[in-house]
Structure formats: structure tokens, C-alpha cells
Amino acid sequence: MPLSFRSRLTAWYIAVLATLLAGAATLIILILQGMAERRLDATLWVLGATEAEGVVARLRDRGLRAPDDATVSDIDYRMLPGYGAFRIQKYVTVVNREGRIVDFSINLPKPLPISDELVRRAMRGEIGYQTADVPDVGRLRMIYIPVLRPQFEPFVVIVAVPTEFVGAEIGTLSRRIAAIIIAVLVLAGVSGLLLARRALRPISEISLAVQRLTERNLHERLPEPRTGDEIDELVKVFNQLLARLDHAFDAQRRFTADASHELCTPLTVLKGETEVALLERRTPEEYEALLRSNLEEIERLSRLAANLLLLARSDAGEQQIVKDLIVLNDLIAEACARLSPLAKEREIEVYVNAPQLILLEGDRLALEHVIMNLLSNALRYTPRGGQVSIEAALTADGFARLDVCDTGIGIPPEALPHIFERFYRADNARAREPQGSGLGLAICQAIAKAHGGRIEVESELGKGSRFTLFIPLAPALHSAQTHEGKGCASVCAAQEERIAESPARRWMKVFSSLLHL
């Protein structure tokens, strides 16, 4: 079973803590051991000096000039009381001026294993220390005390005590430290687990809340802890994500409802009219009128279906644009020509201001569709006698810019953020143009985006609107066109052929049924 994040966090924490504590404890023990060894040597020196003094006193009492085989062997060191829990024994060996062992204490099975080198040095007056393992006795620390007095021949008294004294002390200390470390680790583990649980509780709450989320309660938000920490940030980001999801789901729901409604209306009309017509026999003229009326509804339906298909494709990222070299001025002229009957009918003056030839790479039919759409909106939402103007220019930052301005009804500020949404129609537009479907601008924006561009809008209610299309220019075209004169002319001439040749594209199929949204 995989460990929970909490357990892993605690395990890591314990592992790091254990390593640090063990390292620190080892260091402390090593330092203490060094100190204890130095203390043992100092104690040994006092012991050795006292022992040497005792030997000297006994030799003097017996009137001897040099130690003999009864110098220390008559003392039973084992009779000395021990220190604390330790029955410390003192072991003594006496070496004469020739470096030969003359006597040793009776608690030793045989003399201490002495070092000739240390004996020689002692004869020169140097105190020496040595650690040695003695069979049947154990590990001993020895001190070599020289006795160099004028009334005696020089000799060396070697005194030893078991190192076990220090070792036992350090051992006890190590065991206690180990026990303390284990206790600390257990406590740290338990408190670490509790702390981790406490620290991670908000995350568990988030995951519980996420489990509870369904499409229906997307409007609910997680309570923000407002602590200003990482968890707070996570909750905030999560709530923002929820808000976006909620919005997207909402838009999706509205879209489906609107799309079905838009599809149902013409179908209802078709059905109703056909049923009424079938109630009795009709004249051929009446049938023809009915079929014409039906055809209108069918056209409306197929336009709608084509638009929906286009948007669905652009959502899925499948609507790839085919890039041709096109002259924007031509597209404007074409759109104006096509919409001039509408302009005439509505008695609206259309002005075009595009003094510079603008070449750009893009999908001819799609861009023509955008211009037609913006222009037809401008004409439809402008009262009789109004004016519509189209301007085209290059921007300094490498965009072709097309403005469609009107002196029309304008868009209420609260509607402005929504007009590019699918099926969205401002109320005043609804009243004025009952035929609209609210998909036109959504499609225009999708086309602009597919070209790497965008559409912006400015509008004042009752005064008019300005829709601006930006399409980025390929770098080569941008530099050729911004250098006046020959450059542009040669680019135009060279590309003329290509423009003429440009094949009918996939868009054609879709757009052939889209005109005059």
C-alpha cells in the first residue's frame, strides 16, 4: 500500500532528525571520551606518584638502595575498597635500572607487559603512558613513573588501572543518549504526524470539497482560510478555477439552450405552415407561396447549422485557415458592392477610406465574411439616413487595421462585454432586427483569432459604434509595405499572379451558405 503524503513527510522528518541527532551525539561522545581519557591520565599520575612515594618510603625503611622482589608483592591491593560501583584494582610493577622487572603486585598473574622504550625514557626522567591488553586482567592504562633520587639507584614504578572505568562511563553515557534520542524520535514522530495532519487538513478539506463537486453545484466556493499562506493561495486559485469552470458550463448550457431554440423556431414554422396547407386542397399559386415561405425557413436553418458547425470546428481547433496573399482593399470593395442594396434600401451613406494598398496573408473567404458581417451589422443597427465608414490602415506594430464605424443605435455598456458571445443579442438589437441570430460576431472573433488577430469594439448608446479588426502581417510583408514606393509596388506586382490563382478553399463550402447573417 502506498504511504500517505503525511506518513512520508513524517518519515522524512524523522530520518533527517535521527541522522542529525546521531551525528551530534557521536560528536559529543567523542569529545567526552577524549576528556575522560585525559582525566584518567591525570588520576593515574596522582596514583603513580603516590605509589612511587610509597615504594621509596618502604625501601628507606628497609635500608635498601634498589627495589627487590618484596617491594610491592606483599601489599594486597585487592583489600582496598572500590570506588562507587567499580571495584577498581591498581596494578603495580617495578623495574630496576637494568630495565628488568624485579617485583609486581600480587593481583597480577604475571608482570605488566612493559615497553622497553618507555622504560628507557623513564630512566631519562620522562613520564610515559601506555594502553595494553593484559590476558586475564583486561585492557589497562599504564603510567611509567621514574624514581631518580640520589640515595637510590634509579628505578621505574609502573602503575596501571583498567580503562574499563572510562569505557564503562562512556558506555553508560552512550546508552543513555541513545535512549534519549529514541524517546525524542518517538515523540517527534508522533507530534510530526499530528502536525502534518493539522497542516494538511485544509488539503484534505479541498479534496473532499472537490469530490462533492458536480456540474450542478459548481457555483459553490471553498471557504478561504484568509491566512495569506500557500494553502490560502491554493484555495484562491482553486476558487478562480471553479469560477471559470462555472462560467464555461453556464455558457455551454446557454449555448445548447439557445441553439435548440434557434433550430426549433424555423422547424415549428415549417411544420405549422405545412400542416395548415394540408388541411384542404390549395391552388398551385398557394402551394408555390407556401414552398417559397418554407424555403426561407430552410435557408435560415441551414445557415444556422453551418454557423454552428463552423464554431464547433473552431472550438475543436480543426478550423485551420488557409493562407493566401490577399489585398484588403479588394475585400472591402467587394463587401461594399455586395451590401450596397442594403445600404440603399436603408438610405445609409457608406464611406471608404483606404488610401494605402494593404497586402496581407489570410483566408480570403473568411476575412471577406468578417468584413461583410461587421458592415451588415453597422447597416442594420443604424437608423435611416445614418452614416457608415470603413477605414483601413497599417499599424506601426505590424497589423492591418480595419475600422467599421456607424452612427447607429450603439450598444449599452452592460451588453458590451457579451456581444462576442454566441447567441448574445442586446435587447435594442432584438427589437430592431428580429431575424438576427447573435452568432455573427462570435464567428468574426473566431476567424480573427484563427488569423492571430482580434476584434475590438467601442460604442456609445444612441451615438454609434466602432468595430476594429486587427490582423497581424507576416514580417516580410510588414517591412515591404512600410517602406514606401518601389518596395510595395514590386511586392504587389510579384504577387498579383498568386492572388489571381488562389484556389477555392474549404471555407467556401461553409461560407457559401453564410452570407448576410
Ligand SMILES: Nc1ncnc2c1ncn2[C@@H]1O[C@H](COP(=O)(O)OP(=O)(O)O)[C@@H](O)[C@H]1O
Ligand atoms: N454596429 C452595431 N451597432 C449596435 N449594436 C451592434 C452592432 N453590431 C453588433 N451589435 C450588437 O451585438 C449583437 C451581436 O451581433 P451579432 O453577433 O452580429 O448578432 P446579430 O446581428 O445576429 O444580432 C447584436 O445583437 C447587437 O446587439
Ligand SMILES: [Mg+2]
Ligand atoms: Mg450580425
